[in-house]
Amino acid sequence: MNKALKILLWADSLYTLSAGMLGPIYAIFVAEKVKGDILTTSLSWAVFTFVSGLTVILLSRLEEKTKETEKWVIAGYFLAALGYIGYIFINNVAGLFIVQILLGLGAAINKPAYDAVYSRHLEKEKYVTQWGLWEAKESMVGALAAVSGGLLVTFFSFNLLFILMACLAFLGGFIVLLQPRELI
Numbered sequence: 001m002n003k004a005l006k007i008l009l010w011a012d013s014l015y016t017l018s019a020g021m022l023g024p025i026y027a028i029f030v031a032e033k034v035k036g037d038i039l040t041t042s043l044s045w046a047v048f049t050f051v052s053g054l055t056v057i058l059l060s061r062l063e064e065k066t067k068e069t070e071k072w073v074i075a076g077y078f079l080a081a082l083g084y085i086g087y088i089f090i091n092n093v094a095g096l097f098i099v100q101i102l103l104g105l106g107a108a109i110n111k112p113a114y115d116a117v118y119s120r121h122l123e124k125e126k127y128v129t130q131w132g133l134w135e136a137k138e139s140m141v142g143a144l145a146a147v148s149g150g151l152l153v154t155f156f157s158f159n160l161l162f163i164l165m166a167c168l169a170f171l172g173g174f175i176v177l178l179q180p181r182e183l184i
Helices: 003-020 023-033 038-064 070-088 093-120 127-155 158-177
Strands: none
Touching: 003 070, 003 093, 003 127, 003 158, 023 038, 023 127, 023 158, 038 093, 070 093, 070 158, 127 158
């Protein structure tokens, strides 16, 4: 596997880890932090997915015209990090929805650009294997994230979890940012 793919997999592993830490315990966070119920949780998740889905259509066209697509990957990671920090300051449903919008935008900015950059570096005749590595990374890092997030909140707090999530997302962005443009 070439160096660019290794770097992209490491950077995205940090992003996947950051995002996955909250996933399994998101409903508990909503219940505790904003006193939300099942409907609040599902509506806030719907806000994230709808904003992400709608925005990805619009942004992917813009990203397609950009020379350095990796800048969009970086922007998506950084926007996610800001969203994770935003979770610390939520105290009502409106605030939750605003953070979900921010995270939806971050995902929409990041994902098509990441897929394009990753695809650009795939080695001929190894497409299936190298996309398989990405899929394996998603599952294995997702499992680690689920356990890590639960442990952090059980023994510490949601705020510490959000700070760590933000740090990991920022780190993923900096890994891509600091690479020579000709490499990525």
